[in-house]
Amino acid sequence: MQKRVFFTHRFLPYWLIAPQIAVTLVFFYWPASQAVWQSFLLEDAFGLSSTFVGFENYRTLFSDASYYQTILTTLVFATAVTLISLSAALLLAVQADKPLRGATAYRTLLIWPYAVAPAVAGVLWLFMFHPSLGVVARGLRHLGIAWNPMLDGDHAMILVVLAAAWKQISYNFLFFLAGLQAIPKSIIEAAAIDGARPARRFWTIVFPLLSPTTFFLLVVNIVYAFFDTFGIIDAMTGGGPAKATETLVYKVFADGRLGGDLGGSAAQSVVLMIIVIGLTAIQFRYIERKVTY
Amino acid sequence: MAGVTISGVRKVYAGGIEAVKGIDLDVPDGAFCVLVGPSGCGKSTLLRLVAGLETLSAGDISIGGRLVNDREPAERDIAMVFQNYALYPHMSVYDNLAYGLRNRKTPKDEIDKRVREAARMLEISDYLTRKPRELSGGQRQRVAMGRAIVRRPQVFLFDEPLSNLDAKLRVSMRVEIRRLQRSLATTAIYVTHDQLEAMTLADLLVVMNGGRIEQIGAPLDVYRRPQTTFVAAFIGAPAMNLMAASPSEAERFGGAATIGVRPEHLAFAAAGTAPPDGGLAFQLTVAAVERLGPESLVYGHDGMGRDLVVRRSGEDDPPIGAQIALVAEREHLHRFDAAGERLPV
Numbered sequence: 203m204q205k206r207v208f209f210t211h212r213f214l215p216y217w218l219i220a221p222q223i224a225v226t227l228v229f230f231y232w233p234a235s236q237a238v239w240q241s242f243l244l245e246d247a248f249g250l251s252s253t254f255v256g257f258e259n260y261r262t263l264f265s266d267a268s269y270y271q272t273i274l275t276t277l278v279f280a281t282a283v284t285l286i287s288l289s290a291a292l293l294l295a296v297q298a299d300k301p302l303r304g305a306t307a308y309r310t311l312l313i314w315p316y317a318v319a320p321a322v323a324g325v326l327w328l329f330m331f332h333p334s335l336g337v338v339a340r341g342l343r344h345l346g347i348a349w350n351p352m353l354d355g356d357h358a359m360i361l362v363v364l365a366a367a368w369k370q371i372s373y374n375f376l377f378f379l380a381g382l383q384a385i386p387k388s389i390i391e392a393a394a395i396d397g398a399r400p401a402r403r404f405w406t407i408v409f410p411l412l413s414p415t416t417f418f419l420l421v422v423n424i425v426y427a428f429f430d431t432f433g434i435i436d437a438m439t440g441g442g443p444a445k446a447t448e449t450l451v452y453k454v455f456a457d458g459r460l461g462g463d464l465g466g467s468a469a470q471s472v473v474l475m476i477i478v479i480g481l482t483a484i485q486f487r488y489i490e491r492k493v494t495y
Numbered sequence: 496m497a498g499v500t501i502s503g504v505r506k507v508y509a510g511g512i513e514a515v516k517g518i519d520l521d522v523p524d525g526a527f528c529v530l531v532g533p534s535g536c537g538k539s540t541l542l543r544l545v546a547g548l549e550t551l552s553a554g555d556i557s558i559g560g561r562l563v564n565d566r567e568p569a570e571r572d573i574a575m576v577f578q579n580y581a582l583y584p585h586m587s588v589y590d591n592l593a594y595g596l597r598n599r600k601t602p603k604d605e606i607d608k609r610v611r612e613a614a615r616m617l618e619i620s621d622y623l624t625r626k627p628r629e630l631s632g633g634q635r636q637r638v639a640m641g642r643a644i645v646r647r648p649q650v651f652l653f654d655e656p657l658s659n660l661d662a663k664l665r666v667s668m669r670v671e672i673r674r675l676q677r678s679l680a681t682t683a684i685y686v687t688h689d690q691l692e693a694m695t696l697a698d699l700l701v702v703m704n705g706g707r708i709e710q711i712g713a714p715l716d717v718y719r720r721p722q723t724t725f726v727a728a729f730i731g732a733p734a735m736n737l738m739a740a741s742p743s744e745a746e747r748f749g750g751a752a753t754i755g756v757r758p759e760h761l762a763f764a765a766a767g768t769a770p771p772d773g774g775l776a777f778q779l780t781v782a783a784v785e786r787l788g789p790e791s792l793v794y795g796h797d798g799m800g801r802d803l804v805v806r807r808s809g810e811d812d813p814p815i816g817a818q819i820a821l822v823a824e825r826e827h828l829h830r831f832d833a834a835g836e837r838l839p840v
Contacts, residue, residue, distance in 0.1 A: 388581035391548050396595035396642070397569040406594075410585045 234475060240468035252465070259469035268445070269453075269470075276449040279363060280427035286367035287423055288416070291374030296404070298375075299382040309379065316372035320433030327365035328438045351439065355446025358439045362447050365438060366431045374419050381415035382408070421485040425478065450474055497559025497572075497649040498524040498682060499545060504554035506540050514540040516706035517554070522684060522699060527676055529685045531693035532703035533729070538686045539654055541703075545684060546575050546652050559649050569598075574643035575652040578659060580635045582627040588614075588638050589623040595646045613641040616675065633664045640675070651676065653685040657692065669695060690730050694718065702726045724835040727755050733792060735829070736761070738801045744775070748830050751838055755829035758792065758806035764820045773825030779803055781817045795819075 241259050243252040263269055298309050315323070330338045333350040342349040351357040385408060393403045409416075432451050435441060441448035441456055448456065451474065458467025499522040506515040515537045522528040530538040543549045545556055547568035556563055563571045574595075583591050592610045601609075614620040617637040627635055636656065643651055653672070657665045673696055676683050687693055693700055694714045702709045702717065702725075710722045721727035727735045735755045745751055754775070761777075770776035777797040785792040791812050793805040805821065813819055830838040 386579065386581065388577045388579055389583060391546075391568070392575065392577060392581040392642075393583070393594070394548070395546060395568045395573065395575050396646075397598035398594070399569075402598065407583060413585075 237468045237471045237475070240464055241472050242465075243468075244465045245463075255465070259465045263466060263469050263473070271445070272448055272450055272453045275359075275445075275447070276428065279359065279366075279431075279447070279449055280424055282359075282363040283366045283370065283427040283431070284420065284423040286363065287370040287374055288419060290367070291371045291419075292378050292412075292416075294371070295375050295378035295382055296408075298379055312375050313372045315369060316376075318369065320369065320431070321437040323369045324362075324365055324434040324437030327361060327368070331361050351443075353443055355443055358443055358447050362431070362435055362438055366427060366434050369434065370423060370426055374423065377415050377419055378412065381412045385411050417488060418485070421481055425481055428477065429474070450477075497561075498522055498526070499528075499650055499684065500555075500557040500560075501541070501545070502555050504541070504544060504556060505552045506537070506544060506549060507552045514706055515544065518708055520701060520708065520711065522682060525680045525682055526698045527673070527683045527685065527696055528699040528701060529687060529693040529697035530701045530703055531687055531690055531729075532709075534688055536703040537706040538688075538703050542575075542652055542654055542684060542686045545571075545650075546573055547571050572649045573652055574646050574648040574650075575654065576639045576643050576656045578655040580627075580639040580656075580659075582635060582638055582642075584627050587624050587626060588619060588630070588641075591627065591638055592623075592641050592645050595642065609645045609647075610641075613645045616644065617641050632660055633668065636660060636664075636668060640672070644675070644679070649682065651681055651683040651685075653683065653687075655687055656685075658687070658689070665692075672696065690732065694730070700730075702729060704729075720837070721755075721829065722837045724753055724755070724831050727829060727831070731757060733758050733804045733806070736801075736803050737831075738797075738803075741799060748828070749838055750832070751830035752833040753831040753835070755831065756823045756827055758804040760827035761803065761805045761821045761823055763805075763807065764822045766818075766820050768820050768822055771822055771824055775823045775828065777803065777821040777823075779805070779819045779821050781813050781815050781819060783815065784812045786812065793819075797821075 242254055242256060244255040244258060245252045294312055298305060298312065318326075328336075330336050331349070331351060333339050333352055339349045348354075349357060351361045389407060389411075390403065393407045398406060428449070429451050431449065432455065435447055435449060435452050436455070439447045441452045450470065454467050454470045454474065457463045457470065499520075501518055501520040501522075504515055504518045505513065507513045518537075518541060520528075530541060532538050540549060544551055545558075547563065547566060547570075551564055558571055558573065583594065586594065589610060592613060593606050596606045596609065610623070611620065614623055617640055619634060619637050619641060622630060622634060622638075627638065630638065636659075639656065656672070657668055660668060669692060672685075685696060687696075697714050699711065700714045700717050701711050704725050710717055710726045712720075717726060718730055721730060721735070724737055728737060735757050737753050737755045740748060740751050740754050744754060748754060756775070764776070768776060779793075779795040779797055781793055781795040783794040785794070790806055790808045793807055793813065794802070795805075796802050803821070832838055
């Protein structure tokens, strides 16, 4: 039997992929090329004309101390979000993998947060932690903590990290659970007979066998923290206070839309684009090598 | 070294399915005990109960005179070889063998000594640095065996360890498992659905069916004197001919409902031969002949439409459709009552 799909009509395959190609062209390649072109232009103060300035926008960008501050903020944010969401999801998945009563309901509930829109998630957390309205903020004040994410940059950072991490836990949970269920039961049983207690079993058998999943999620979560958290940050802090929660993506928006510096903003997007391409390349390289065994 | 005592053991799963329905079994120290039966007969569940991978619903299990009902698998001093080998895929062969010893805080040089000794016994010394995926099925099987040996447990448990190997390798591994178990003199419980494996390996053969033991005994005793029609049909290939007794036969054979005779005990005779004293004679119509080389299997049916198989060494196989007279001696006939139980002679 022939394994490959065989088309009798010569152009049918092209027609079938045409919609996907069109969407990618219109919504990705076109804006991306626009951004690249725009990054070489400088607009006048009124936005009436623009002139070609070569790499001027990039030079300005990389000589701006505040840009490096933003990079640092992004790194802190991304690391914290990735670590928290991955470890929380792994913990939940390990618990859900045990033979529990009502495990299915528990699993379903854990997946729900993924369906919540980023801005809504942001507002939810904002309400809970709002210095004057929030339930949690009240509790914190009772404990003697002067909680105020509106004024304190560290508090604001903690808040957006929590919200962003919470939102990603469901996704990570699903992959970790699938990864755990793919490990043959007999390997775990063999380890139990071999005298490994549950904790040791986890770190010497389960965790190494999960490493392909963990690596995949690591890359996905970094990309998420870098780019997909715009909605949460915008809804919660707007990058503030005093740019304490301004990540690279938010800065593109702030400088371009709010600051009106389209050229500089476009240069920033190009830098971001290169980062994404880099991350994707790393991921594909390693996924093909299957990481461990 | 230790024997295993199983008494009144039952296992009921959460869904109410009773996989093991009350088993009493005494495996003496150093014996090779084989649990054999069709799939779903509870043999694997029984083995997992001994290993501690399943919790008992009722009954007691003792290993070396020590009650282990509530002990963790690790505390039972057993080693298990799994059907899919269950090797740790991310570890080298050496680490696979050493893992159990490391967990028990064995000194490093002792671990090294034992791993190398086991590797030498199993002829896997050259593969110690490889990962399981770089090994063939037979080599993986050896590593799984090695992992059981290095620990020097009181009991080996085997869960269909050879069923993933090809036929040729299965035979040679079978011989090797027997040789190893003999030289280590470690008690072994071995689960299989292959009656040939069971016959050749066992000191003590346990035939199981539907969560119960049908018969316990030395392999040849079980073969020669099956206590039930189930055992008669299960042990031996091709299976024993089991025929519903005609009224006249029932009368002659003490009210037997079923009469059994092994294919090798049916002899060709001259046409019209009278049945031997206390024996039986048949008129067989040949339907098919399988030529296996050293012997042939002749299939057919008698005058009452009962299917029969005859094992026969010789070159002059009868043509299909031929009528052949068969006789069976009295001593080779097995009699069973309506419930399938063996009748005394």
